Amino acid sequence: MTNNVKKLKLRYKIVNKFNIKFVLNLLSKNEKIGKSDAIEIISFVTKIEYSEVLFSLEKELSRKHFRQIIKISKSVAKGKPLAYILGYKIFRGHKIIVNKNTLIPRMETEQIVDFANDFIKTNNSKMNILDLCSGSGCIGVSVALENDKDINKIVFSDISKKALAVTKLNIIKNQLNNKSEIVKSNFLDALITNKNKFNILLCNPPYIDLNDEDVDSSTLKFEPKIALYAKDEGLFFYKKAITNIDVIMKTEEKMLLVFEIGWKQKNDLEMLLQKELGLKYNWKFEKDYFNNWRYLIIKN
Ligand SMILES: C[S@@+](CC[C@H](N)C(=O)[O-])C[C@H]1O[C@@H](n2cnc3c(N)ncnc32)[C@H](O)[C@@H]1O
Structure with a gap:
């Protein structure tokens, strides 16, 4: 042999x-x-x-x-992201369906749900919640699954029809149809036209500066560009949201807005908040588990 x-x-x-x-x-x-x-x-x-x-x-x-x-x-x-191969990503222990049209939910984003959960637990009334720029729907689905009784309605909104098709799959798989609504909208436009108003707005918008060359190569190659980049040095969507708080939120009731932000954006956002909100609402920034400034929280 x-x-x-x-x-x-x-x-x-x-x-x-x-x-x-x-x-x-x-x-x-x-x-x-x-x-x-x-x-x-x-x-x-x-x-x-x-x-x-x-x-x-x-x-x-x-x-x-x-x-x-x-x-x-x-x-x-x-270099192909495992989530796209398997067709799902585990997010806060929930199996979230994803495909190439949705961003893969990140660990940092999980904390947004904690802020919402704390707020919901300390307020008695049933909440209307907006998952803005929903992508896979990971944020809204998690909030709905983790707060069953205290939620009136969750609206999932995104500009991408293909991403919203994935949101829909996640809603159906988790039997959340009776409390969910899907709205295709260019950020707040359709929601404002529909006169929708919310107690909680949760949003992980695109926030990478168009000129930022420091983006992970696998993200660049595989994830949808529309989920990543924003005009005005990445601040475009925060500006829009901040200037429309009175239009989109139930400001006469307790309200909460949580935004994920880029780790270098805190100073610019502080200036923007001072200019646009002054002392009208309370805002603060929180760090993620990696010690980066990652969340903007606005309350009344
Ligand atoms: C960073 S991803 C967040 C997805 C998901 N919420 C998450 O945390 O994994 C941003 C999402 O914003 C959506 N988007 C981009 N531009 C938008 C716009 N003008 N209006 C509404 N949604 C938009 C993208 O399609 C994408 O799904």
Whole structure:
């Protein structure tokens, strides 16, 4: 027997006996595949719950599953976001459907839901909520799932028909149809025309300056440009929202607005708020878990 055939036979033998531990080890050798991605891939292919994968290390994998895992891992190693391959992203523990027409929900954005949850818990009345620039709908869906009884209605709004189709899938999958509405709108335009008014506005708008060259290459290559960039050094949508608070919010009741912001935008936004709002409403900025200024919060 030649050496090569021996090697092949040996490989075949190994490849027929691999378990999850072996595959995790194999994937960990590629620095472009994070551990959580590796677990997510194994979970997706084997249908073992994500939380159970590390308790199933001795479980043997079929050749078919092994091949699928390797195929997905190769795409991830080449830079394709895992969420687009799997068709979902876990956001606050909720499985959110995504595709190439929606931004992949980010960890930073999860905190917006915390601000909303705190506000809802300290106010008794049933809330009307706007998820503005909804994309996949991750923010509004999470708020609805986490505050079942205290919500009257959630409006999901975006300019992209294709993104709103994904929002719709997430609403249906989570059985939120009876309290959700979808409005296609160029930012606030259609909402204002419809005379919609809200207690809570949550918004992660496009906020990258058109001239910013410091954008992650995978984001640039795979995620929709319309979800990323905004005019006026990235401030365009904040300006529009701030100057329309009285039109879009139920200012006679308790109100909350939360915006995700770029980590370099706090100073510019402070000047804008001083100019446009003065002392009319209270505002503050909060940091994310990475210690970056990430949220603008406005209340009455
Ligand atoms: C940064 S993404 C946020 C998506 C989602 N809320 C999230 O946090 O993952 C911004 C979203 O704004 C939408 N968008 C861009 N321009 C818009 C406009 N003029 N009016 C309304 N939505 C817009 C994009 O389609 C995209 O879905």
